[in-house]
Amino acid sequence: MNQVVLTLLCALLFGVSLTHSAGHGAGRSPRCLCRGRLLKSVNPGIIHVVELFPPSASCSKTEIILTLTRKGKGKGKGKEERLKVCLHPYKKQGRRLVEGNGIQNKKQKNGGRKGKN
Incomplete structure (x- = not known):
């Protein structure tokens, strides 16, 4: 009898802990x-x-x-430094990226047309 009660108690605790951990999804603590x-x-x-x-x-x-x-400055001249930053998605440049227009290079400012002759 004690072994059956102990087994049921363990199963109950496991079930409660499983449902409790499933409740801490994306809504509570976004990563x-x-x-x-x-x-x-x-x-x-x-x-x-x-x-x-x-x-x-x-x-x-x-x-x-x-x-x-x-471009690196100081001791390591000539080396490139990589820096990760976050861009605001609702400002002008961020909206262009989200909408798929991307960031235009300086060469693309004229819309892909060649110079006027």
Whole structure:
């Protein structure tokens, strides 16, 4: 009798702990990559990589993470430094990225047309 009660008690505790841990999903503690300050815009010439993360189960926000390339200054001259920053998805530059227009290079400012003759 004691063994049956002990087995049922263990099964009950396991079931309660399982349902309790399942309740701590995305709504309670989001694990977003961008925390703190979001940049409004960035110079397109120094952007190396653009990563766009739509809302998901782990984070309810749209996130844009940019990897910037800067020329090294000081001791390591000639080396490139990589810096990851978060871009605000609802400002002008962020909206363009989310909508799919991307960041235009300096060469593309004229819409792809050749110079006037």
